[in-house]
Amino acid sequence: MSKTAATPAQRALPGRKAQAARNDELILAAARDVFLADPKAPISAVAERAGVGISALYRRYPSKEVLLRTLCYDGLHRYNVETEAALENPDDWQALVEFLRRVVDADVHSLTVHLAGTFTPDDSILPEVLKAGELNDEILRRAQRSGRLRESVTTQDFSLILESCAAILLPDPTRTAELRRRVLALLIDGLAADGELPGPPPAPDEFAYRWQPRGQ
Numbered sequence: 194m195s196k197t198a199a200t201p202a203q204r205a206l207p208g209r210k211a212q213a214a215r216n217d218e219l220i221l222a223a224a225r226d227v228f229l230a231d232p233k234a235p236i237s238a239v240a241e242r243a244g245v246g247i248s249a250l251y252r253r254y255p256s257k258e259v260l261l262r263t264l265c266y267d268g269l270h271r272y273n274v275e276t277e278a279a280l281e282n283p284d285d286w287q288a289l290v291e292f293l294r295r296v297v298d299a300d301v302h303s304l305t306v307h308l309a310g311t312f313t314p315d316d317s318i319l320p321e322v323l324k325a326g327e328l329n330d331e332i333l334r335r336a337q338r339s340g341r342l343r344e345s346v347t348t349q350d351f352s353l354i355l356e357s358c359a360a361i362l363l364p365d366p367t368r369t370a371e372l373r374r375r376v377l378a379l380l381i382d383g384l385a386a387d388g389e390l391p392g393p394p395p396a397p398d399e400f401a402y403r404w405q406p407r408g409q
C-alpha cells in the first residue's frame with residue numbers, strides 16, 4: 194500500500210500529534226474503501242487496509258459503530274464544503290450545475306447508499322445537517338432565480354439525482370467517474386426542461402427511515 198504525503202497542517206503539528214493525524218486520515222480512507230465494498234466487514238479489515246495496528250485504531254475509534262458514524266459525518270462535512278465552493282460561482286444556474294458536479298465527483302452519496310442504517314446517528318451531526326439544509330435552500334433559490342429550473346423541483350430532488358449517480362459503480366474508477374458525469378449531464382438537462390414531473394416531489398423526511406439501525 195502506498196503511503197500518502199503529509200498535509201501542511203499535519204507537518205505543522207508536533208511529532209506524535211502529526212503521526213496521530215496521519216493515522217486518522219489513513220484509517221478514514223481505508224474505512225471508506227472497506228465498508229463501501231462490504232458494510233459487514235470487521236474493523237480489523239480497516240486496520241489492515243490502513244497499515245496501522247488494531248490497537249492504534251481502537252484508541253481513536255473504540256468501536257465499528259463510532260468509525261462508521263465518523264465516516265458518514267465526515268462525508269456530510271465534505272458535502273457542505275463542496276456546496277459552499279459551488280455557491281461562489283456568480284452565475285445562478287452554473288452554481289447549481291457546479292454543486293451537482295462537485296458532489297458527484299466527491300462521491301459523498303455512496304456513503305448514504307451503502308452505509309445508511311449501519312449505525313445509530315447522534316446529535317453531534319445536527320450542526321452539519323442544519324448547515325446542509327441552508328446551503329441546499331440557497332442553491333435552489335439561486336437556480337429558481339436564474340429562470341431555468343423546473344418550477345416543481347425541490348431540494349429533495351437534488352438528493353435523488355446525487356444518489357442515482359452514486360449507484361453507478363464499475364471496477365474501473367475512471368470509467369465509473371465518466372459514466373457518472375454522463376448520467377449527471379442527462380439529469381441536469383431534465384432539471385431545465387419544460388413540463389410537469391410525474392408524481393409529487395419527495396417529502397423532506399421521506400428517506401430518514403434509512404438511518405435507523407437495520408432490523409429495528
